Amino acid sequence: MSRFFAIIAVLVVLSGLGTALLLILRPASADQFAACRSTAVAGGSAAIGGPFELTDHNDRRVTDVDVIDRPTLMYFGYTFCPDVCPLDTYRNAEAVALLGERGVDVKPVMVTIDPARDTSEALAAFVGYLHEDMVGLTGTTEEIAAAIKAYRVYAAKNGEGENYLMDHSTWTYLMAPEHGFLEFFGRDTSPEDMADQVACFVDKL
DSSP: OHHHHHHHHHHHHHHHHHHHHHHHHSOOOSOTTTTTOOOOOTTOGGGSOOOOEEEETTSOEEEHHHHOSSSEEEEEEOTTOSSHHHHHHHHHHHHHHHHHHTTOOOEEEEEESOTTTOOHHHHHHHHHHHOTTOEEEEOOHHHHHHHHHHTTOOEEEESSSTTOEEEEOOOEEEEETTTEEEEEEOTTOOHHHHHHHHHHHHHTO
16 A cells, blocks of 8 residues: 555646746747737737738839838828818827837838829828828728728718818727737827837837
8 A cells, every 4th residue: 555655746846847848948929019908909900911012192102011121100191171081190200209208119100091182192192291200001902902901990081072081990000020910000009108118119129
């Protein structure tokens, strides 16, 4: 009987050692930004974003690599938008300004969902009013449709004639070189909260 208990004791010790080794050898979470995240995306972070080739507000052809050359806040809207887009892009510009005061360099971007009206010139006037570093992006109907699909944006024309509106989702995406999509922010996020969370991500790049 004593031999039986001795075997049990050995098994318990070995089991404990195995558990300890498992804890030691188990890799840390692969997500280096886990402490900063407040949202989750179905399909994972890789489901948002991808390559694109568009035209910026200076009428230059640019790719996603050219645009996302540092942490970037990307918003999909349009210049004829009567209320939502100006408020959201102004909030993004304010967050970027707050980050700049902390020495954190973040680029604000607006991609149009209305390429028929949003020429480079129209975007230049719009983004120039909001922030000196803001980039406006337009393109052909097909190019914009591809970007909208890659970023899982909802956009649909509402109305006829010259004064039609666009229904669209209003997320702002935080992107970074080599990492792609990091986080998205809704309309209820304040400039201060956005700046705090973006700074958390940038600190871990």
